[in-house]
Amino acid sequence: MAKSRFSPSKFSINEDPLDAVLRPPPDETPDARADRLRREAEAKQVSDEIDESLRQEKAVWKKNKSLFRLLLLGQSESGKSTTLKNFQLTFAPQAWAAERASWRAVVQLNLVHSINLILDVLAQELTANPLQRPRTGAYPYTTSTAAAHTALSTPPSPDSPTGPSFADDVPDISAPLKFTDKHALLKLRLAPLRHVETDLRRLLGAADDATEVIAGCREDMKTLWEDGVVREMLTRLRLRMEDSAGFFLDDVDRIATRTYEPSDDDVVRARLRTVGVQEYQLRFENPGAVDRSVGREWIIYDVGGARSSRAAWVPYFEDANALLFLTPISCFDESLEEDRHVNRLEDSFILWKSVVGSKLLRRCIIVLFLNKYDLLAKKLKAGATINKHLSSYGERENTAPVFAKYLHQKFREQHKEYSPEPRSFYGYVTCVIDTKATASTLSSVRDGLLQQHLQRADLVA
Ligand SMILES: Nc1nc2c(ncn2[C@@H]2O[C@H](COP(=O)(O)OP(=O)(O)OP(=O)(O)O)[C@@H](O)[C@H]2O)c(=O)[nH]1
Ligand SMILES: [Mg+2]
Structure with a gap:
């Protein structure tokens, strides 16, 4: 009578019991052996595939943990997508050139x-x-x-x-x-x-x-x-x-x-409304002054700014490292497309307060772009009067530089008042269709953001 494969006498102290269990019977026929080897090879292949996919997931996760995430927020037509285009044009010119024709x-x-x-x-x-x-x-x-x-x-x-x-x-x-x-x-x-x-x-x-x-x-x-x-x-x-x-x-x-x-x-001036949240991977083709791994690749989220799209922003708050908020300052006399009773500047104030006051975003570095300065200057030259639409502006000079300074101050005060914990304020007056001026603004924004980010990481480490 053949010895039982499961006989305890077969186990030694260094032997894995599972090996013993899986070991083929000594009387295995050649056909049975071929069949077993085929099944084992298949099982190994499946197992290797699972291992590989786990390894890749882990690598992506580890890599993503070190990625810098920037959120672009602001009402519709504030210039978010145009700013994203400037990021591409300034920091990833080759990728930009490859995409240019698709804007025709x-x-x-x-x-x-x-x-x-x-x-x-x-x-x-x-x-x-x-x-x-x-x-x-x-x-x-x-x-x-x-x-x-x-x-x-x-x-x-x-x-x-x-x-x-x-x-x-x-x-x-x-x-x-x-x-x-x-x-x-x-x-x-x-x-x-x-x-x-x-x-x-x-x-x-x-x-x-x-x-x-x-x-x-x-x-x-x-x-x-x-x-x-x-x-x-x-x-x-x-x-x-x-x-x-x-x-x-x-x-x-x-x-x-x-x-x-x-x-x-043309591409910078082209208008294509953003729907939902678009994720863009920005690979810096020239990492520049802050040559650290965190500075090589960013994930930029460009959101649709219309009121109906804003609920979709929230899931992206938690992982965001920084936030670029755009407000179009030329729109003091305009109303929202989605609600004609709401003044666009007023809407921006409300949005700004809720963003800076958000607990989920309390660790986020926030940058403000007071955008569309060129349109503001044109509008005021053509005779528009600010205090007719914004009574708090009072009798201040009806000019673009004075109004921009006034708004800069107002947004800064709200930032201070509503932030859940103290943090620095970074505000810029911009015209993001001016690609040259914007390139220089974005370079200093990028370096400032990375410096802040790395400082925080050092503090946490
Ligand atoms: N003159 C001028 N036009 C601008 C400026 N910034 C953006 N624009 C134009 O305004 C339009 C709207 O800009 P977008 O960047 O598409 O606005 P958005 O915030 O992404 O809007 P949504 O996708 O609807 O949320 C585009 O045609 C831009 O070219 C600016 O500073 N000056
Ligand atoms: Mg957009």
């Missing part, structure tokens, strides 16, 4: 959007007030203007994307009538751009057809934007296209071509 569709989309906006306003103006247009009385409403008016409200048919041409029905018109007819025609001619906008939204980055249509509409777009009466209408309605996000109408000649490639400046 966004710039095209911005351009087409502006054209559509003007055409919408034009159509609304004609629909709302046909008998009084224009107020100067230089362009009386006549049958031919009525024809134009009808054409403006007729959507183009799918067979004829440019819509019915009414030009042949219009009698030989005199100069005063040119406004409405010419613009109605333009609207019809530019109608395909509506589809381009929809297509581009769907196919960001892969819209060769769109490029073709945009190039084909170049002259029409220029005519519309350079038209004196259109400009008069926009001024009267206080629609300052030049100051709006994603303004490219002055660059139609350059952009509406088949070979258009975006420049650095």
Whole structure:
């Protein structure tokens, strides 16, 4: 009778009992042995794979622990994504250059959007007030203007994307009538751009057809934007296209071509709303003065700033090492897009107080950018009055430098009052579409942040 494999007599003091249990029986047949070896090889492979994945997870975890995490916060259109672009342009120029071409569709989309906006306003103006247009009385409403008016409200048919041409029905018109007819025609001619906008939204980055249509509409777009009466209408309605996000109408000649490639400046000025929280890995191509491992790679979180997106910020608070808060200081006379009753500057104050007062962020280094200084200066030059919208400003000088200084002080005071524990305040007045000035600001922000971070780490260690 064969000896039992489990006989205690087989165990020695140095022997692993499990080995003994797993040891093959001495009378194993060649087939059984081959089968066993195959199963063992498979099991080993699975086990190795698990080990490898655990090793990788651990490595990532260890690596991530040493990564520096920066959160970009602020209301919508405060300049967060534009600041992120500046980080890339300044510290990772090669990665930036590789991505630049993919912004072509966004710039095209911005351009087409502006054209559509003007055409919408034009159509609304004609629909709302046909008998009084224009107020100067230089362009009386006549049958031919009525024809134009009808054409403006007729959507183009799918067979004829440019819509019915009414030009042949219009009698030989005199100069005063040119406004409405010419613009109605333009609207019809530019109608395909509506589809381009929809297509581009769907196919960001892969819209060769769109490029073709945009190039084909170049002259029409220029005519519309350079038209004196259109400009008069926009001024009267206080629609300052030049100051709006994603303004490219002055660059139609350059952009509406088949070979258009975006420049650095185009990419920085292009507007693409952020949805949710976007994580960006920034690898410093030139680590610079603070050449420590923590300075080589950052994770930057760029968030959507609209009110509906703000709840999504909170899970990122706990791990954040630093926070860059942007407030657009040109918006003292504007209201939130998502709630017309709320002043944008007021919204920024509330947001700032809740961010600096957050217990989750109490260890975070906070930097403030008082952004859009260029737009503030322009607005005040054009006659806007600060204290009409912000009574606490009182009788101080209605100029950009004085207002910027006032806000800097106000944000600093709130920072001091609401921070759960004392911490330093870093505030900068910025215009983040000025890439040169921003590069120098970001360099000092980066060095300052890393120094603070390392000091804290030394204290903790
Ligand atoms: N003139 C001027 N324009 C700016 C400045 N900063 C940002 N912009 C423009 O403002 C628009 C909005 O900027 P974004 O960076 O997209 O704003 P955001 O904070 O990321 O907005 P959300 O993604 O909606 O939260 C873009 O078209 C920018 O080019 C500035 O300092 N001056
Ligand atoms: Mg954004």
